[in-house]
Amino acid sequence: MKKIVLVATVKPFASEAVEGIKKIAEEAGYEFRLLEKYPDQSALIDAVKDVNALIVRSDKVTQEVIDAGQNLEIIVRAGAGFDNIDIQYAKQKGIVVMNTPGQNANAVAELALGMMVFIARNQFNGKPGTELKGKTMGLLAFGNVARNVARIAKGFEMDVYAYDAFIPKEKIAESGVKPVDSVEELFRTCQYVSLHIPLTDQTRGSINYDLLKLMPKNATLVNTARGEVIDEDGLIRIMEERDDFKYISDIKPEKEEVFKEKFEGRYFFTPKKMGAQTKEANINAGLAAIRQIVNYFEKGDTAFQVNK
Ligand code: 3PG
Numbered sequence: 001m002k003k004i005v006l007v008a009t010v011k012p013f014a015s016e017a018v019e020g021i022k023k024i025a026e027e028a029g030y031e032f033r034l035l036e037k038y039p040d041q042s043a044l045i046d047a048v049k050d051v052n053a054l055i056v057r058s059d060k061v062t063q064e065v066i067d068a069g070q071n072l073e074i075i076v077r078a079g080a081g082f083d084n085i086d087i088q089y090a091k092q093k094g095i096v097v098m099n100t101p102g103q104n105a106n107a108v109a110e111l112a113l114g115m116m117v118f119i120a121r122n123q124f125n126g127k128p129g130t131e132l133k134g135k136t137m138g139l140l141a142f143g144n145v146a147r148n149v150a151r152i153a154k155g156f157e158m159d160v161y162a163y164d165a166f167i168p169k170e171k172i173a174e175s176g177v178k179p180v181d182s183v184e185e186l187f188r189t190c191q192y193v194s195l196h197i198p199l200t201d202q203t204r205g206s207i208n209y210d211l212l213k214l215m216p217k218n219a220t221l222v223n224t225a226r227g228e229v230i231d232e233d234g235l236i237r238i239m240e241e242r243d244d245f246k247y248i249s250d251i252k253p254e255k256e257e258v259f260k261e262k263f264e265g266r267y268f269f270t271p272k273k274m275g276a277q278t279k280e281a282n283i284n285a286g287l288a289a290i291r292q293i294v295n296y297f298e299k300g301d302t303a304f305q306v307n308k
Helices: 015-027 041-047 063-068 087-092 105-120 144-155 169-174 183-189 232-241 256-262 279-299
Strands: 004-009 031-036 053-056 074-077 096-099 136-140 159-163 192-195 220-223 246-249 267-269
Touching: 004 015, 004 041, 004 279, 015 031, 015 279, 031 041, 041 063, 053 279, 063 087, 074 279, 087 096, 096 279, 105 144, 105 220, 105 246, 105 267, 105 279, 136 144, 136 183, 144 159, 159 183, 232 256, 256 267
Parallel strands: 004 031, 004 053, 053 074, 074 096, 136 159, 136 192, 192 220, 220 246, 246 267
Antiparallel strands: none
C-alpha cells in the first residue's frame, strides 16, 4: 500500500517548501496531501483518518487527533518545540514523533535581535534610543536558537552570557559565550535576557517576579520561546513597579489589554508567532521533516525521535 503523507498547517509553509515536500514524498512513491489554514480541529481530525505520516507546525496534535489517525506511524513537528503534540499518548499508540532541531533557528534568532533593535530605538518613532553594542545579553538555555542569537549578538559587539541546566559550562565557553552558574546570576548580570527554554511542566511559569526583579536597570526581556514559560502576573507586576523594564515577544500575552493600557512604548508583540515564518526556515524545516519521514519508512531511522 502506498504511504500517505499529510502536511497539516494552520499557518501555511511558504509555497516553495510545500512544493519541495510534495516532490520528495512523490519521488519516494508516497501520496501527498495538504491541509492548510484549516478552520478548526475537526478538519484535522477528519484529514488524518487514513494517513500514515503527518507533518505539522504548532498545530495541536491531541489524543483525539491521534485516535482519529488509525494508520498513523509517524508525526514530524517541522520545527523545534513539540509541546503542541501529546508525545506520550503517541508513544502508547506506537507512533514515532520527531522534530527538526535547528532548521528554523536562524530565523527565530534574527527576529529576536530585530525586535531588540526595534525596542532599543523606541520602535523607530524618531526619538533618541540606545545601541546594543557593549550591552549585556543573557541567553536562558543554549540550544540551536540561542547559539544563533549569540552569533548575531556578538556581531553587534554585545557581551554575551548563557545558562543552560543541561550543558556544561566548558561547552558554552567553547562557543565564545560566558557561562554563568545559575538562572539568577544570568538575570542579575544581563540587561537583555532572551528566553530559549522549551515549554515543559518544569518551565511553565518559571520566569517569575522574583527572577525578573533581579534584572539590572533598563532591562529588556525577549521571548521568542513560548508565552506559557512566563508568569504573566509577575511580569505585569515588575513592569508596574519599574518603568525602565521592557518586554518584547513573538507571542501575544493573555492579558494584552493590560500592556496596551499601562505600558505604552515598553512592549512589542508580533501579531502572530512569526519567528520561524521565513521562506528559508519553512524550506529547511519542511524538507527536513519529509526526509526524516522517508528515512524512517525506508530505513527505520529514528534519529530525531523525541518520544523514545
Ligand atoms: C518552533 O518551535 O519551531 C517555533 O516556535 C516555530 O513554530 P511555528 O512552526 O509554529 O512557526
